[in-house]
Amino acid sequence: MLEAIYLTKAYDNLLVLDGASFKVEKNQIVGLLGPNGSGKTTIIKLINDLIKPTSGHIIFKGHKLNIEDKSNIAYLPERSALNMSQTVLDVIKMYKDFFSDFNQEHAKHILKLFEVPVTKRLSQLSKGQRGKVQLALTLGRKVDLYILDEPLDGMDPASRDLIMKIVLKYKKEDSTVLISTHQITDIESYLDYVILLKNGKIIEADLAKNLESRHNLTLSAYFKEVYKYDEEII
Numbered sequence: 001m002l003e004a005i006y007l008t009k010a011y012d013n014l015l016v017l018d019g020a021s022f023k024v025e026k027n028q029i030v031g032l033l034g035p036n037g038s039g040k041t042t043i044i045k046l047i048n049d050l051i052k053p054t055s056g057h058i059i060f061k062g063h064k065l066n067i068e069d070k071s072n073i074a075y076l077p078e079r080s081a082l083n084m085s086q087t088v089l090d091v092i093k094m095y096k097d098f099f100s101d102f103n104q105e106h107a108k109h110i111l112k113l114f115e116v117p118v119t120k121r122l123s124q125l126s127k128g129q130r131g132k133v134q135l136a137l138t139l140g141r142k143v144d145l146y147i148l149d150e151p152l153d154g155m156d157p158a159s160r161d162l163i164m165k166i167v168l169k170y171k172k173e174d175s176t177v178l179i180s181t182h183q184i185t186d187i188e189s190y191l192d193y194v195i196l197l198k199n200g201k202i203i204e205a206d207l208a209k210n211l212e213s214r215h216n217l218t219l220s221a222y223f224k225e226v227y228k229y230d231e232e233i234i
C-alpha cells in the first residue's frame, strides 16, 4: 500500500529525516511513533506532498506517489486549517461538496457519539471538540489511506479509547491507517505495525507482535526503554 524508499529531508543542511525506509501493507493500523522532534510530522508532510524530500521517494499502491493520489488519502493534520467562524454543519457540507467519497451521515454519527454540538461555530468549541470534528471529517471519507497526525492530543482518556474504536469501525475496509503519536499506551493494543523514529532515523519498522516477542516487552515498555532521557544530568 505505502512504501518509503530512503526518504531524506534536510533544512539548510540540517538533516531532520535520515534515509527512512518502511513498507506498510493494506488493512493495517500503523503506529508512527517517536518522541518530540523525531520526524513523525516530516514523514506525514512528505506523504501528503506538503513538502518535498531532499532525496528518496514514496510508492503508493505500486506507483510513485503523485498529485492524483491526494484524492485517495484522508489527512488529519496536527493543526486545523478550518475556518473558525463556520459551524460544524457548515464544514460538513463543505466536505460533502468537496469530496465525492465523503459520507456526511458517518461524520454526523461520529460527532453524535462524541456529543459535539454541531450547530455551534468552531470558535465556540473546546480544543478537544474541534479535534473530534476534524477526526469525523477525516473518517467520513472513503479512501485507501488515512493519515492521522496526533489524533489523541488534548483528548481525555475516555475519548482516546473511543477514538481508536471509531477509527476501526469507520475506516474503509482494507484501508491503511497511519497514526502518529507518542501516547503509545492508549493505542498499543490496536496497532498491527509500528515504525519507531529517533532523531530522524527509523530504529524499528516491524509488525507489533514481532517487536514485542523479539524484545520480550509490551510496546509501551519498549517505547519507554528506547526513549528514556539521560536523567543523570538533572
Ligand SMILES: Nc1ncnc2c1ncn2[C@@H]1O[C@H](COP(=O)(O)OP(=O)(O)OP(=O)(O)O)[C@@H](O)[C@H]1O
Pocket (backbone or CB within 6 Å): 011, 016, 034, 035, 036, 037, 038, 039, 040, 041, 042, 043, 182
Ligand atoms: N521548516 C523547518 N525548518 C527547520 N527545521 C524543521 C522544520 N520543520 C521541522 N523541523 C525540524 O525537524 C525535526 C522533526 O520535526 P517533526 O515536526 O517531524 O517532529 P515530530 O516527531 O512530529 O515531533 P512532535 O512530536 O513534537 O510533533 C525537528 O528537529 C524540527 O525542529
